[in-house]
Amino acid sequence: MTAPLMICEHCDTVYRRRELACGEVARCVRCxxxxxRHHRWSAGAMLALVLTALVVFVQANIWPIVTLGLNGQLVSARLWDTILMMWNDHSQIVAVLAAATLFFIPLGKMLLLGWVLLFARRGERAPGFRLAMVILHHIKPWTMSEVFVLGALVAIVKAHVYFDVIPNPGIFAYAVMMLLITVFAGIDLRRLWDMTAERTA
Known part of the structure; x- marks a missing residue:
């Protein structure tokens, strides 16, 4: 049986694929x-990771991110409170970008990936598999939860000079989201093409 082929995305050099050992990385000899990379996650394990990320995502959006106190008055803010505040403060572009990169794109990515992996556990390709994989490829750079967490931590440190600042569970949920996204970044989703087969009618 002929070994499957893979093509370098940068210089179009063609290689025959072989199974990689744990920790091994295949690099293009030309560029x-x-x-x-070595793919140690099964489809079931990846699906469990996606479901965990969805639970944490819901918690991050329900719970307040931070509470500010001044002269005995406390004000808590959630992500959408902040987005609506920016919208009402004539910063619509920033509000739309924040909503897209912190809510809609991460949610869409998790739902799409969960849909694909639900069928991949059985070695099948989900309905709309090709379109889902193309979308997942293009939205990969647009998940900005890690940038938000780092920015929020910097803002909390600076705001502490003027206010009593109390970190709320929402910011910790986003921190967990950041860790899960980092794990996702190390998974080569292209292997799903090899792990699944076209569904027969």
């Missing part, structure tokens, strides 16, 4: 780009 040194990463072709693929």
């Amino acid at each position: 040194d780009a990463v072709l693929e």
Whole structure:
């Protein structure tokens, strides 16, 4: 049986694929780009990770992120409180970008990935598999939860000079989200093409 082929996305060099050992990385000999990494996650394990991320995502959006206190008055803010405040303060572009990168794109990515993995557990390709994989590829750089967490931590430190600042569970949920996204970044989703087969009618 002929070994499957893979193509370098940067210089179009064609290689025959082989199974990688744990920790091994395949690189292009022509341009040194990463072709693929060892894939140690099964479809079931990835689905469990997606479901965990969804639970944490819901918590991050329900719970307040931070509470500010001044002269005995306390004000708590959630993500959408902040987005609506920016919208009402004539910063609509920033509000739309924040809503897209912190809510809609991460949610869409998790739902799409969960849909694909639900069928991949059985070695099948989900309905709309090709379109889902294309969308997942294009929205990958637009998940900005880690940037938000770092920015929020810097803002909390600076605001502490003027207010009593109390971090709320929402910011910790976003921190967990950041860790899960980091784990996702190390998973080569392209292997789903090899792990699944076209559904038969």
